[in-house]
Amino acid sequence: MTNRRSFLSGAALIGAGMVSKVGAASLPEAHVHSSAATVPPVAPPNGRPYNPVVTLNGWTLPWRMKDGVKEFHLVAEPVVREIAPGMTANLWGYNGQSPGPTIEVVEGDRVRVFVTNKLPEHTSVHWHGQRLPNGMDGVTGLTQPGIPSGKTFVYEFVARNAGTFMYHPHADEMAQMAMGMMGFWVTHPRDPKLHAVDRDFVFLLNAYDIDPGSYTPKINTMTDFNLWTFNSRAFPGIDPMVVRKNDRVRIRVGNLTMTNHPVHLHGHTFEVTGTDGGWVRPAARWPEVTTDIAVGQMRAIEFIADEPGDWAFHCHKSHHTMNAMGHSVPTMIGVDHSGVAQKINDLVPGYMVMGDKGGSMGGMQMPLPENTLPMMTGTGPFGGLDMGGMFTVVKVREGLARNDYKDPGWYQHPQGTVAHEWTGELPAAPRAPGAPPAQPSTPVDVKRDGDMHHHH
Numbered sequence: 254m255t256n257r258r259s260f261l262s263g264a265a266l267i268g269a270g271m272v273s274k275v276g277a278a279s280l281p282e283a284h285v286h287s288s289a290a291t292v293p294p295v296a297p298p299n300g301r302p303y304n305p306v307v308t309l310n311g312w313t314l315p316w317r318m319k320d321g322v323k324e325f326h327l328v329a330e331p332v333v334r335e336i337a338p339g340m341t342a343n344l345w346g347y348n349g350q351s352p353g354p355t356i357e358v359v360e361g362d363r364v365r366v367f368v369t370n371k372l373p374e375h376t377s378v379h380w381h382g383q384r385l386p387n388g389m390d391g392v393t394g395l396t397q398p399g400i401p402s403g404k405t406f407v408y409e410f411v412a413r414n415a416g417t418f419m420y421h422p423h424a425d426e427m428a429q430m431a432m433g434m435m436g437f438w439v440t441h442p443r444d445p446k447l448h449a450v451d452r453d454f455v456f457l458l459n460a461y462d463i464d465p466g467s468y469t470p471k472i473n474t475m476t477d478f479n480l481w482t483f484n485s486r487a488f489p490g491i492d493p494m495v496v497r498k499n500d501r502v503r504i505r506v507g508n509l510t511m512t513n514h515p516v517h518l519h520g521h522t523f524e525v526t527g528t529d530g531g532w533v534r535p536a537a538r539w540p541e542v543t544t545d546i547a548v549g550q551m552r553a554i555e556f557i558a559d560e561p562g563d564w565a566f567h568c569h570k571s572h573h574t575m576n577a578m579g580h581s582v583p584t585m586i587g588v589d590h591s592g593v594a595q596k597i598n599d600l601v602p603g604y605m606v607m608g609d610k611g612g613s614m615g616g617m618q619m620p621l622p623e624n625t626l627p628m629m630t631g632t633g634p635f636g637g638l639d640m641g642g643m644f645t646v647v648k649v650r651e652g653l654a655r656n657d658y659k660d661p662g663w664y665q666h667p668q669g670t671v672a673h674e675w676t677g678e679l680p681a682a683p684r685a686p687g688a689p690p691a692q693p694s695t696p697v698d699v700k701r702d703g704d705m706h707h708h709h
């Protein structure tokens with residue numbers, strides 16, 4: 254989790270981590286950022302005013318204003334990303350990080366993006382969702398040749414529509430996106446009062462398949478990923494989203510994985526106020542607590558943070574809130590292993606029975622191979638969280654300063670408001686008729702070949 258120190262060092266790196274100024278006359282500086290800490294939003298130093306976003310475990314790319322054009326410099330390159338403390342990955346990204354930095358512009362801005370390719374193969378950048386001249390769309394072979402290794406291309410267009418966008422390669426996509434090449438793009442409304450919120454968080458959903466003990470994603474994996482991440486971070490490596498009580502909060506999410514993710518917020522109701530295509534008209538919005546984000550989609554949700562506390566925010570596919578695991582582990586709940594483990598241990602030293610009381614790893618200390626994460630982990634004020642992957646916490650607090658995003662620690666519950674053990678007398682608990690005994694003794698995984706044709 255982020256603390257004050259990592260915020261400060263993250264902010265310092267933005268200023269100090271620049272490449273040499275040689276050549277700056279022709280190309281804008283390629284700012285780099287080497288930490289995975291969330292950088293608090295930075296007010297625009299020039300150009301039209303806007304309310305900056307907060308990139309979860311990321312940062313916003315500074316620009317150079319030249320003759321009224323916002324010039325950015327992206328460098329596509331291999332990077333080392335810390336997925337969570339204890340695990341790093343060799344990814345491909347932009348300007349020192351995967352995902353690349355967020356690009357923030359204002360509706361009507363003329364934008365020029367230089368893209369330098371430091372990868373061993375050609376690449377391109379597609380500006381997902383933008384209205385732009387066809388030749389700026391970044392589709393290798395269709396609208397431009399690939400950017401060869403070692404070369405710099407330039408893209409230029411007017412950011413016509415306010416909204417939520419992404420960027421990613423359209424060149425050897427399977428490999429390059431599986432390696433982490435992607436970034437967020439926000440075009441702010443020309444009128445900063447339009448769609449204004451107090452806190453505006455952005456991140457991408459991404460996924461990797463990295464075998465325990467190794468560092469590089471397996472890029473041929475189609476669906477069976479083992480690391481489900483927000484901005485290439487897995488819980489407990491994902492920073493909390495810290496908000497002030499009664500803030501209007503927006504969270505913008507883009508999905509560049511191979512499957513959909515129903516993201517779920519606890520303790521509040523939200524509305525989807527923006528999609529890939531722009532803003533949702535107020536009359537077309539409805540309240541919900543989970544919204545599904547399909548592959549290639551972006552969604553902006555908004556809510557009033559009026560309930561103080563530490564509220565879980567996560568993908569609702571339960572295997573997406575876990576880290577690297579063996580998928581071939583059978584369900585063992587209710588199976589009595591007594592005696593079996595010792596017999597197997599004679600053959601396989603170190604064998605461990607898993608899951609006979611459910612899957613919780615809370616009390617279990619297993620040796621892990623080098624460079625991987627526990628499957629379910631994270632510790633809260635009440636013990637183990639049994640979570641990983643696409644999970645974080647929205648921390649709603651009173652009395653925070655306007656630009657204060659540092660982790661306030663765990664919520665202090667008012668006395669008498671936490672679920673607790675009941676030690677008084679119990680009312681009679683009726684049992685379901687025919688309920689099985691507490692310890693079922695027969696296997697339940699019965700499958701018969703004829704069953705599928707049974708109902709004709």
Ligand SMILES: [Cu+2]
Nearest residue numbers: 514568570573
């Ligand atoms: Cu998911």
